[in-house]
Amino acid sequence: MNFALILFTLLVFSGVLWALDRFVASKRRGVGAKSPWWVEYGASFFPVILVVFSLRSFLVEPFKIPSGSMIPTLLVGDFILVNKWTYGIRLPVINKKIVAINEPQRGDVMVFRFPGDPSLDYIKRVVGLPGDRVEYLDKKLTINGVEMAQKADGDYLHADRLYFSPRYSEKLGEIEHKIIVENESPAFVSQTTPYPFRDNCTYTSRGVSCTVPAGHYFMMGDNRDGSFDSRGWGFVPEENIVGKAFFIWFNFSDLKRIGSFH
Template identity: 65%
Template sequence: MSTLTAVLYGALAVYLGGWFLGHWIGNFSLLLFVLTVVTLGYWLAERFRFAPARQTAADTLAASDAQRRAELQKMGIAQVDGDVSVAREKLLMQPWWIDWTAGLFPVILVVFVLRSFLFEPFKIPSGSMIPTLLVGDLILVNKFHYGVRLPVINKKIIANNDPQRGDVVVFRYPVDTRIDYIKRVVGVPGDEVVYSGQKLTINGQPVPLTPLGDFYDEDSMRYAPKFSEKLGAVNHNILVDPKRTSIYQPMEAFEKFRDNCRYTAEGVTCKVPAGHYFMMGDNRDNSQDSRYWGFVPDENIVGRAFVVWMNFGNLRRIGSFN
């Protein structure tokens, strides 16, 4: 068992090393599930086989020592050298491969349950959600707000709230579901979303914008016009640069429901299909989103982002956001 455990730890080190070095895309949910199952197997084996076997061996040693002392005492030898207590403690001691597997099971199980069904942490990797979320923000995502889903396969088993316009949502990137994205819900099923001339219109109603002056982006070291936007009941800030023009073209990966969108040199018009959502970044001119790669199916939804719990470069970032 010690050799098998060493091989398993070696495989884990290779997997994590390759993930860290960028040789492949890791799946933390799957990894956590596998660790939970493996450590559970060790925990059950320890509880029902290995621990009882060690206890039996220790009891046998103690009984043998007691019998030897009794026989010597009958022969008139009252004082007997030797103490088996140390040996008995060594027999009862867990080997390293049990301590580093079965011993970790309760901790891994708690993390697995919390992360799979309650809250999951994420780190903001890009500036597509500036000014709402900055690069380096560590956020928490409410996993049960949109319903309870089975871990790994992300299958919804209990429905709850549906994503609403204005929600900030983490989801599996439709082009590559191994990657998690974070954007804002702009269109819900049935909506007609128009983004043209850098202005957003939903179901024929222009989304109101209020100028808020300039925002200084420390990463790009430049200023950009900031606006307040209201989507549904949510007021939030966005960046829109009127001086910047974009030509919208769909990515080749935009295949499903591609006919629901019409593209022009100035913008894009999309009809959101049932069971799907139209997502956009708050940094409108620096965001790869539904304008380019299409709609997000409900089964890709991970959860609703609601708070920045840490930013090591700027502690003032900690708190909730819209």
């Protein structure tokens, strides 16, 4: 379901009712007469829908984390806010950039439209920028020939299943964040789908190596063995970008999770 399209449709419909009521119907009816209830009722929603549509389209948009692919950074049930303008101002619904501001940086947590089905929104971490050579071999991440700094950081407890996973601290660019790696899981990519620029990647028993094409990004989840990401479905084109995730505003299970994250 394209919520942006639904909201835009409601905005247009209520806006038409508001304009008719104010500029046409008000001149035809007598003093003190009222518009039909359905016109008056529909027009009254226009200012509210306009504010919501503008905020959601150009400033911030709320999302809910549906899966564990970004554990330990983001958990299932986290409600997050996404900055819609930091990567440029885009036209609502068609998502076309009209004003360039910043480009995604390595390490950003980004929401984007899934290339395989643009009606779905995904959230992953930016690992590879256009032109980068990204290698994830033997569960070690190397970018342009440089292995990303990684150090052990204890264990992560999966509270829902009561088991521990090794946790590491990894640095991508200027951003240091946590990841979890299942040492007993195989290093090779177990699930792939056909995708554009598939020839840019080489799969082996040790993992995958890819060269990121121009205008695209290579995304990975922080739950390295529990994330279906660019290793399996390819690259994210620039036109699919939605925005940068930056704040957890609620979690019904744990209010301590409210706050910013890396």
